[in-house]
Amino acid sequence: MKRKLVAILSADVQGYSRLMSVDEEATVRTLTAYKEVMGNLIRQYGGRVVDAPGDNLLAEFSSVVDAVQCGVDIQKELKGRNAGLPQDRRMEFRIGINLGDVLEEGEKIFGDGVNIVARVERLSEPGGVCISGTVYDQVKNRLPFGFQSLGEHVVKNISEPVRVYRVLMEPGVTKAGKGLRIEARGKKALVLGILALLLVVAAVAVWRLYVRPTPPPVEAASKEKMAYPLPDKPSIAVLPFANMSDDPGQEYFIDGMTDDLITDLSKISGVFVIARNSTFTYKGKDVKIKQVAEELGVRYVLEGSVRKAGEQVRINAQLIDAMKGYHLWAERYDGSMEDIFALQDKITQKIVSALAVKLTGNEKELIAKKGTDNVAAYDAFLRGRGHYLRLTPEDFAKAQASFKRAIELDPNYGRAYAALSAVYWDASVMPVLLKDLGISWYEVRVRTIRCLEKATEGPIAHSVKSQRYLWRRQHQEAISEMEQALALDPNDPTSLYHMGYTLTFAGRPKEAVEFFKKGMRLDPHNPSRYLTGLGRAHFSMGELEEAVRLYEKAMRLNPETAPWAWGWCLAAFHALLGRDQEGRALIETLKKEKFTKAGTYNLRYIMNNAPYKDRAVAERLVEGLLKAGLSPAPIRGGYFPAFEENRLTGEEIKRLFLGSTITGHIFYPQQFWMTFQKNGEFTWRGPGSIPSDTGKVRIEGNMFCWKYEKKWWGAEFCGTVFRYPGGTPEGKDEYFWCTDLGFSAFSPVR
Template sequence: MGTNGFKRKLAAILSADVAGYSRLMGEDEAATVRTLEAYRRVISDLIQQHRGRVVDSPGDNILAEFVSVVDAVQCAVSAQKEIQARNTELPENRRMQFRIGINLGDVIEEGDRIYGDGVNIAARLESLADPGGICVSKTAFEHIESKLPLGYEYLGEQTVKNIAKPICAYKVQMERRVTVKDHAEAKSKGGTWHRPLIVALAGVLLITVVAAALWQFDFLPVRTRVDDTTVQRMAFPLPDKPSIAVMPFVNMTGEQSQDFFCDGLSESLIAALSRVPELFVIGRDSTFIYKGRAAPMRQVSEDLGVRYVLEGSVQRAGDRVRVTAQLIDALKGHHLWSERYDRNVKDIFELQDEISMKILTELRVKITEGEAARILPKGTNNLQAYLKVLEGEWYRNQNNKEANNVAKRLYHEAVELDPAYAMAYVGLARAQGFDVWLGASKSPKETLADAMKSARKAIELDDSSAEANAAASAVLVAMREHEKAIEVGERAVTLNPNSANALYTLGMVLNYAGRSEEALPLLRQAVRFNPVVPKYYHHFSTACRETGRYEEGIAALKTSLGRVPDDVLANVVLATLYVYAGREDEARAAVAEVRRIDPGFSLERFARGSPWKEGPKRDRFIDALRRAGLK
């Protein structure tokens, strides 16, 4: 504590100025003032939404205090994107741009006011920023580098007015990650939720006429600029009902250990929405290929063939969780809805339901009370059991023996916490069955029996669960109980015709039972719902092979191999298709790829492990592989 009520504290300061402010005032003082006030309201609202507090707003500046550096940068990015989006609706000579500088440093505090080099450096950083851009100091950069999915360009040491030593500056790239240039990457300092920081904002006003623009400032929260797309550029025909892709929620906590929580929220929303017959929902595997990538919404829409995209972020600290979500109409290039939620973690179930129902409302999908109960099943009221299952799913999706063992342990722990939690048993059944596929089981017969026991328990607890029935069907076919597997698989598809996994499982089972004509339309649907999953293409192309559609099957596998070139099973199926089509030279080339990827591949072991029903169809494709050169 200093004299006269002064005290010092570490603070992050954000400063921005208004380019051309004097000129604009000279051209139309009244209009400029009105616009400035409108933008102040927008920025003030954003500051409040990002846990900030406006300290002062003299002239064309705003001074505010935040809880963390992450919040400050998020606020700055949101402000820039909001202004950018609104500018697209205005003539060029009426557009507004900001330059923003952010610093974390020492300041002097007197009452509600702040002084010192911390503030001065932020003001100097602002002058280094481009119009519409953000510039941060090294101290601020070290707190956000690993926490925000942004790019950063190192600008070097900058000598600035009234600051004794040069300051290290970084330009923030708001749309994509950029490798830091000519500077060793800073190491994360850990969580920053509780570090106070100060933000000074000022607008760059380039607007001379404002009356037509003021109405735009009334809707909040921030919405990201979205580029237009067209149906003609889509990889798949647009469905005849509302279609949506739920993107993996961005982990803003900065801790990889919280990935499972963020992924789980996305997966829960996908599962809930897929239960609505009036919606078309892309499967989890296809949206998660964008995880960690700043893909434009236009690209997502075109790649997956959907009109709507949901994106968001999650920040968790202790018992508190902050979730942001926004629903985008990528076809028209605008946002339908966006919201920020600050809740206790124990309220995560209600939050998931709230977001799901809001999406249905925005897409004008009406459901009854009974349908809502089916779409939004609680599953468990035990938060810890729910979190164990989320974490188990994250580990199981790593697709290796070690992670699968961790997943099994987590599912068992969830069962102990809530013995009536069906999804814990579903996860356990899948992981146990996966052990056999990974070759991690010493006794596949016993492991499959355990998996069947888990799947049956899941159905006993919740016989309306498509996931439980699909898991049971997959285990039954591995046990070569084809007719039972078909019966249970058909029930899974009946319970949820929008489930890519249920459709795929039944199609796979029908293939193995020698009923590929029935399998083909189901697998075609599964690929449309989840167009990037290799195993879907394996079985779709197998169904094409068995029904004489050789060229279609070959084309599908080439698409899959374009994404995953080292896929052994894709090359195995491709070799059989080439043989059936009379293209044996190409079949031998596919076999050469099999040997390159897996030098120890054994046709005998492959045939023994395949759950195909005994008969001429099985014998024919095994013989085709021999003719292509596999032994």
């Protein structure tokens, strides 16, 4: 055994036997929940629960200041929870805290320090905190609480009496950061102290009645009316915070704060968090908490408001248990813009504590990461994210400008780089979004690569990397990136969607179904993309009628964007079922769509963006598209058959490239030549006025990567190589590569 000096907190339930005699099962449930809350707060303050038998709890802290602050926060938290219970069912703890020497054996502690804290605890009132004199001496000028002396008390087997103080936790008790201390220093001092205390009590009563009234109860939600079954863990919907500022232009900032709060909570595996896309459907609407809970299938709802005036911010937030119809807590947070990250953290921690959720060490670290300390950069980031989510060419241009501004203000802002990479990648797969960016398709691909080099390792970056791998037909690598994304944010519906999408193309559609369903449960008001994901998975499993049903439902729910995003797939499904006319009508409609870039809809374009690993599934889709009237591209077979059976290994790529010259077409009939040295250095030359260039290639696994001296802004891009069935030396198409910058056919020069 070894000795150590620690702060010890002891707590037990007042009237526990009475509570058990009234309703044993309910008492045990409440005790378990309250101990969970206490344990969570103790860990947040750096403490450790030593033992928790029956209705008792013993904890130790390395900091006595943290121990007292934790004890006060525990009582405040439990007071809020008790407010929603009938008077005779409320469970109140007494808490005592001592600083003393203990003996440690394994996980247990013993000794005089423990004996003293037990005595101090028994002097506490239910819902109160008492401390020993050794604690008082350390914290009297360090905490914003008052302290009332309860005199000296004898403790069994302790030679000297122990001084005991009551912690005065109510607002108004403190003055200039120093506690009010009432000690027996003569009759006059005692009388003055009592008068002062009475004034304080009166002030507190006025404050409670008039300044900060208890929030009114809300109508409780009905479990029977829930649109979805309640999850088996705490579930919450964070409603868009209301803009109480005079400036409507602050909407982006307030929406961004709400979004960040959702993002932080969604990183916690022990909480079920409804996605932003679904909660923001209530923005600006006067909805009842009951309605929100029943429509989204959650127990808890957070709502609030933000007032931003100059550099000052006021946040009001309240967490509501919709099933019981009462507020777990309601708080106001004031600070400057420089404090914004700390204010957000306080709200998140308060929610976590109220829901009695345990955070892993990794989750604590993830929540603490904000990416920047530069408030102006954060403001620009929020502005950019607001534009990015609108998914229009104009907003994408504004998102690009805002994210670039955030990076200018903080060149190390990895989160802004990740967001900018998503802007560029999305613009490359939805060419209509390129319209106002002012750059070419090739440049957005290159910029995606450059941004990812500096991006934070978060769900956004992993998702973009996954899509790059999928484009290059590196299916396992794409899955690995999505696994990392979900490890960082298990509640992110976008990551769940992309995992389902990736698994479907990788030939694992049955597994994909569960990811699409989970994403839709977290994002119930935005079901279209999950429905189409499910439809694609069912198509891959040969279930065409179900695929059609799901796609048609998605298009009914989202008629604005669904046709141009997913209509070509539905056209193929109709044609495969013998409904060629319906398929052809849909293809013709797509060709006239305002979102469709001229020449976009041919077989090559569609199949480049449909990276199926399974050749049979891909060929079935091609058959349907051709029957529906989609034109083949002017290349061999109408599209590039990038299937596993045609892929070259790394050794085959080396033999094909190193020490050889290849030639092919950039865009038919524009021809290019590349001559490779044995060491990987190469020379590139193109037709006519296009300048020549040099560079170096490296081969890694079954992938090649190359970097030009002048072209493509110095970015290294990678790809895979495939045999082109039926290709000929004359056609310069015996092989083709699939790189970040697209597909090209080529042949070796013999």
